[in-house]
Amino acid sequence: MKLAAAIYEPHDLTGETLGFLAWHIPDLVVYQHITDEWWLAPLDDNLPLIRLNRTGLDLLRAMTGHTTVGTLVEQYGTKICGPDGQPGEWHLARWRLPTTHFAITGLSHPAATGIKPSGIFCCSRSAKAGLGKMDLRAKEHLEAFHLHDLAQSEGDDRHFDLIETTVSHLFREPSEALAGLTYGQLLIRQLRRLGWFNPKPKVLLEIGGGLGYVAQELGKGLLPFEKQGIAYLSLDITEPFLKLQVSRAKAGGWNVTGTRANAESLPLADHSVDLVIDNENMADMTPVQLSRNELTSGIGDTPQHQEALDWIRRLRLPIEADLPESVIFNLGPIRFVAELWRVLKPGGRAFLTEFGIEQGWPGPVKLPGHTEYEVQYSHLRQAMRWLGFQERYLSLPEFLGLKPDTKVLCTVVTYTIQRFCQAINRPFSVRAYTEKELRQALGDMLPKLQGLHYHDLADPAWFGLQDFKVLLLEKPGGAPKAQFTENKGYRWYSQK
Numbered sequence: 266m267k268l269a270a271a272i273y274e275p276h277d278l279t280g281e282t283l284g285f286l287a288w289h290i291p292d293l294v295v296y297q298h299i300t301d302e303w304w305l306a307p308l309d310d311n312l313p314l315i316r317l318n319r320t321g322l323d324l325l326r327a328m329t330g331h332t333t334v335g336t337l338v339e340q341y342g343t344k345i346c347g348p349d350g351q352p353g354e355w356h357l358a359r360w361r362l363p364t365t366h367f368a369i370t371g372l373s374h375p376a377a378t379g380i381k382p383s384g385i386f387c388c389s390r391s392a393k394a395g396l397g398k399m400d401l402r403a404k405e406h407l408e409a410f411h412l413h414d415l416a417q418s419e420g421d422d423r424h425f426d427l428i429e430t431t432v433s434h435l436f437r438e439p440s441e442a443l444a445g446l447t448y449g450q451l452l453i454r455q456l457r458r459l460g461w462f463n464p465k466p467k468v469l470l471e472i473g474g475g476l477g478y479v480a481q482e483l484g485k486g487l488l489p490f491e492k493q494g495i496a497y498l499s500l501d502i503t504e505p506f507l508k509l510q511v512s513r514a515k516a517g518g519w520n521v522t523g524t525r526a527n528a529e530s531l532p533l534a535d536h537s538v539d540l541v542i543d544n545e546n547m548a549d550m551t552p553v554q555l556s557r558n559e560l561t562s563g564i565g566d567t568p569q570h571q572e573a574l575d576w577i578r579r580l581r582l583p584i585e586a587d588l589p590e591s592v593i594f595n596l597g598p599i600r601f602v603a604e605l606w607r608v609l610k611p612g613g614r615a616f617l618t619e620f621g622i623e624q625g626w627p628g629p630v631k632l633p634g635h636t637e638y639e640v641q642y643s644h645l646r647q648a649m650r651w652l653g654f655q656e657r658y659l660s661l662p663e664f665l666g667l668k669p670d671t672k673v674l675c676t677v678v679t680y681t682i683q684r685f686c687q688a689i690n691r692p693f694s695v696r697a698y699t700e701k702e703l704r705q706a707l708g709d710m711l712p713k714l715q716g717l718h719y720h721d722l723a724d725p726a727w728f729g730l731q732d733f734k735v736l737l738l739e740k741p742g743g744a745p746k747a748q749f750t751e752n753k754g755y756r757w758y759s760q761k
């Protein structure tokens with residue numbers, strides 16, 4: 266792969282550029298490696314770490330938004346600014362590159378232009394939070410990405426650390442923010458509270474299980490006898506992930522079988538599944554881009570577009586008068602819930618979670634290598650009701666009962682620390698760290714880091730957790746259940 270550094274030409278430090286004001290992003294994370302050497306990490310992982318000596322650090326600190334590039338060139342241009350021997354001018358010409366993203370120049374300070382640098386640079390790395398420009402090729406290649414590109418993946422944590430970090434991945438280890446539980450353990454606790462394991466399901470289907478941590482931790486949250494008699498089916502489109510899912514589900518004590526398939530067309534018999542868990546993969550399912558003309562005429566340019574238009578008509582989804590030239594429709598998630606309706610037994614249930622919106626048409630979320638699409642929940646819920654499901658809809662933090670003001674390390678800071686740790690061969694995993702957990706993880710390295718900062722769990726700048734929604738579905742028609750109320754240790758039953 267061509268290094269990003271080679272794609273962008275350094276800036277010419279002449280003419281009007283010399284009059285630009287220079288600043289660096291706030292909350293920069295700096296690691297002091299040895300006495301006279303500090304490291305910074307560009308947001309682009311293809312670029313090497315930036316190594317500065319004390320003079321280089323002074324240059325960076327002088328970029329306050331009140332000093333011009335010309336003044337900095339005069340003061341630091343010829344001075345050696347790092348252990349690699351490059352002068353200040355070399356750094357100034359490169360720090361503004363779009364891939365470096367930690368020092369920029371412009372005609373005025375960002376505060377004066379209304380730009381909030383922290384919003385742009387500091388926290389936008391959150392994998393599901395950064396809305397990008399629509400990339401139509403990426404849309405067409407979403408399935409190919411899972412079938413082919415990920416088939417080459419090593420299947421270790423790296424893909425989920427860097428490319429599509431999920432909530433469950435951030436909480437795959439016991440976390441102070443989840444009262445000492447992992448995401449999977451908390452999930453099974455909540456499902457048990459809902460009564461979904463009473464009676465226990467015979468067939469539990471997990472769709473798109475990623476690296477298998479959810480399966481493993483769901484298993485740890487149940488006692489061996491509670492798992493007895495449950496067949497755990499892992500279904501995923503990506504072969505290497507499936508292998509990990511099966512081995513981690515076994516580690517969690519499940520009697521597991523893995524199937525490679527697309528969840529939009531389940532290779533399962535009608536009425537054969539009791540419980541479905543689908544954690545953060547609906548945004549990967551087929552999106553369709555429909556033109557204004559197609560929407561207004563109801564006639565699709567391709568059979569797939571016609572299928573999408575037929576769903577829109579059937580569900581009576583509102584089409585606004587002032588339509589944009591084209592819109593995205595979540596065909597894949599709608600096909601998926603129709604499949605759920607088919608394969609679930611009467612009384613069967615499904616837990617679905619993904620990030621999404623409630624109004625308008627879904628937008629793209631650009632991730633390295635592929636683009637995902639927000640789930641439009643008012644459309645999806647309309648489909649569920651049309652199919653006949655009983656549904657409950659709430660936010661993921663609400664479902665998990667999270668304390669919104671728990672402080673967790675900024676995800677960008679976490680990625681940056683991981684880069685420093687890789688350079689010194691020190692293990693460090695990408696997770697949601699509280700202050701105490703970070704202290705335990707970093708030990709003597711912690712005082713060498715500057716610029717660490719924390720967010721409230723509910724702060725949209727952290728991971729946009731509030732945008733993750735939960736759908737709890739039940740297919741009516743199950744066996745009537747004995748209802749009871751509890752009073753002073755006695756249960757009073759009534760048959761409904």
Ligand SMILES: C[S@@+](CC[C@H](N)C(=O)[O-])C[C@H]1O[C@@H](n2cnc3c(N)ncnc32)[C@H](O)[C@@H]1O
Nearest residue numbers: 431433473474475501502503527528544546549
């Ligand atoms: C973003 S990951 C989520 C992984 C995991 N559930 C988690 O919470 O970390 C999406 C997962 O869904 C799988 N996937 C994507 N599209 C799929 C499809 N159409 N059918 C089945 N699996 C799919 C991917 O291979 C991957 O394992």
